[in-house]
Structure formats: structure tokens, C-alpha cells
Amino acid sequence: MSGQGAHLALDVPLRVEAAAPPVDDEAALVERVRAGDGAAFETLVNRYMRRAFSVAYRLLGQKEDAEDLVQEAFMAVLQRVDTFQAGRPFAPWFFRILVNRGLNARKARSLRAVDEIPETAAHRGPSPERDAERTELRDRLRAAMETLPERQRTIVQLFDLEGFAGPEIAEILEISDGTVRWHLHEARKTLKKALAPYERST
Amino acid sequence: MESWTDDRDPALQAALRDAYGDPPEADWNALRGAVMARAELPLARLRRTRRSPWPARFRALVPLAAAAGVVGTAFALGVHQPEPRVTAADRAQVEQILNESLPTPSELVESDQLLSAAIGS
Numbered sequence: 001m002s003g004q005g006a007h008l009a010l011d012v013p014l015r016v017e018a019a020a021p022p023v024d025d026e027a028a029l030v031e032r033v034r035a036g037d038g039a040a041f042e043t044l045v046n047r048y049m050r051r052a053f054s055v056a057y058r059l060l061g062q063k064e065d066a067e068d069l070v071q072e073a074f075m076a077v078l079q080r081v082d083t084f085q086a087g088r089p090f091a092p093w094f095f096r097i098l099v100n101r102g103l104n105a106r107k108a109r110s111l112r113a114v115d116e117i118p119e120t121a122a123h124r125g126p127s128p129e130r131d132a133e134r135t136e137l138r139d140r141l142r143a144a145m146e147t148l149p150e151r152q153r154t155i156v157q158l159f160d161l162e163g164f165a166g167p168e169i170a171e172i173l174e175i176s177d178g179t180v181r182w183h184l185h186e187a188r189k190t191l192k193k194a195l196a197p198y199e200r201s202t
Numbered sequence: 203m204e205s206w207t208d209d210r211d212p213a214l215q216a217a218l219r220d221a222y223g224d225p226p227e228a229d230w231n232a233l234r235g236a237v238m239a240r241a242e243l244p245l246a247r248l249r250r251t252r253r254s255p256w257p258a259r260f261r262a263l264v265p266l267a268a269a270a271g272v273v274g275t276a277f278a279l280g281v282h283q284p285e286p287r288v289t290a291a292d293r294a295q296v297e298q299i300l301n302e303s304l305p306t307p308s309e310l311v312e313s314d315q316l317l318s319a320a321i322g323s
Contacts, residue, residue, distance in 0.1 A: 036247070036250075041245060
């Protein structure tokens with residue numbers, strides 16, 4: 001999938017994802033949460049709050065909505081902690097709750113993924129011409145994202161924006177690894193088509 | 203499982219991140235505080251559930267089970283009450299007493315006449 005003959009010539013930095021949080025003690029933490037241990041729950045909150053907010057923001061596009069979604073997801077953890085299967089990793093289970101609720105909220109509010117270009121991304125560039133080109137590219141890319149089926153858009157957001165691995169996304173969305181890969185492939189085709197005018201042959 | 207998780211497209215990824223930017227910074231302390239405040243009640247429920255010897259879904263059945271136990275005990279005692287032992291001699295004695303206490307036909311006629319006289323018919 002990554003072996004295309006042309007690539008996008010963009011001088012934007014690629015954000016490096018932080019390493020996945022440790023999971024070795026999470027079974028014990030969840031077991032303590034099951035017993036109502038507030039300190040154990042707070043440890044999980046501290047561990048996942050930031051990434052949860054980031055995913056929630058990708059899904060809902062607004063800070064306040066993202067904060068609400070994070071709270072709802074953690075409350076759902078407490079409500080459903082008895083259904084959590086011991087021995088399984090906590091993160092996919094938690095993010096499944098978060099993403100499902102986020103998608104439901106997005107449907108309910110008929111929100112588009114992102115309504116505003118953040119200031120940090122909107123005004124930077126070496127020249128006015130380059131700035132204009134990049135602004136146009138951003139608009140085109142965002143418009144192309146909006147045309148994607150919801151599942152494809154979610155997978156792109158989780159994979160390319162949030163740095164989740166394919167199998168993690170499969171577990172979060174409760175679909176097969178192959179289905180994730182197919183959706184990603186289809187989404188990339190659509191996005192690359194939208195960005196074709198900006199591609200430069202190598 | 204086929205490994206494809208590193209099969210990323212850095213250019214597209216960079217373009218997407220440039221288009222969408224990084225999420226804004228949240229007030230993490232406030233967010234943590236809000237989550238923990240809302241968690242107090244559910245955590246208390248979990249503690250209470252853990253202390254109880256019965257799982258939550260069974261606790262509602264306890265009064266019903268107690269009531270069923272009471273009814274069952276009463277039923278069992280009523281149904282399985284041992285019959286009193288009656289010997290043949292006892293039966294004969296009871297029969298004799300009953301026979302002796304019953305009025306003879308002539309006594310019945312007499313009592314009827316007395317009753318008629320008493321009420322004046």
C-alpha cells in the first residue's frame with residue numbers, strides 16, 4: 001500500500017506517536033476497579049485520558065464535546081466493568097466504548113468531523129504562495145474526508161491521525177483485520193485522488 | 203496474523219495531520235477532577251456490591267426466595283403431617299360410643315311429639 005510511485009511533497013512534520021501505555025498491571029488495576037478502588041480507577045484515567053481526548057476530538061471536532069465524551073466513556077467503564085473479560089487488554093475495550101459512543105454522538109448531532117482549522121495548523125509556511133497552496137490542500141483533503149463512508153473516515157482518523165495499529169482498530173471496531181485493511185485502502189484511494197493535483201513525481 | 207501495521211503512508215499521514223492539526227490542550231486537572239467526581243457514586247456501588255455475598259443481579263431475588271421458602275415450609279408441614287395412629291380397638295370403642303349416644307326410632311318419635319306439644323301445633 002505504501003509503495004506508490006509518487007508521493008505528496010509536503011514539508012510538514014510527521015508527529016511521532018507516544019509509545020503505547022504499559023499494560024502489564026492493567027489486569028490488576030481493572031480487578032481493583034471492580035472492587036470499587038478509586039485509586040486504581042484514577043490510575044487508568046491518568047493513563048488514558050489524553051489519548052481518549054485526542055480520539056474524541058478527532059471524532060467530534062470540538063473540545064467541549066470531546067471532554068464530555070471522555071467523561072462518558074470512563075463512566076461507562078465503571079458501569080460495565082463486570083463485563084470486562086479478565087486477561088484481555090484494557091485499551092481496546094476502553095477505546096471501543098469511546099469510539100462507539102463518539103460515533104453515536106456524531107450521528108445524533110449530525111456533526112462533521114472537524115469544523116474549524118486549528119490556528120496552529122492554519123498559519124505556517126515559508127511563503128504566501130506556499131501558504132495558499134497548503135490551505136487549498138487542507139480544504140481539499142478535509143472535503144475528501146467528508147465524502148468517505150463513516151467507517152472509512154473513522155479508520156483513517158484512528159490509523160493515520162491517532163496512530164492506532166490495524167489490529168487495534170479491528171478490535172476497537174469489532175471487525176476483522178482484513179476489513180480494516182480494505183477500508184483503509186479504499187479511503188486512501190479516495191484521498192489520494194483528491195490530492196492528485198498536489199502530487200509530484202519522484 | 204499478517205503484519206501490516208507499519209504499512210503507513212507517511213506523506214498522506216502528514217497531509218492529514220497538517221489539515222487537521224493537533225487536538226487542543228485540555229485542562230487535564232479539570233477533566234480528571236470531573237471524571238473522578240462523577241465516578242464517586244459508581245465506585246461506591248461497586249464497593250457495596252463487592253461486600254455483599256450475593257452478586258447484584260441475584261440480590262433482588264433474595265426477598266422472593268425468602269417468601270418462597272416460608273410458603274414451601276408451611277406447605278411441607280401441612281402436607282406431610284403424620285396421620286394419628288388408630289388401632290382397631292380404638293375404632294370399635296368410638297363406634298360403640300356413637301351407637302349408644304344415637305336415639306332409637308321410638309325416642310325420635312317421642313321427642314317429635316314433645317316438640318309439637320311444646321310449640322302448640
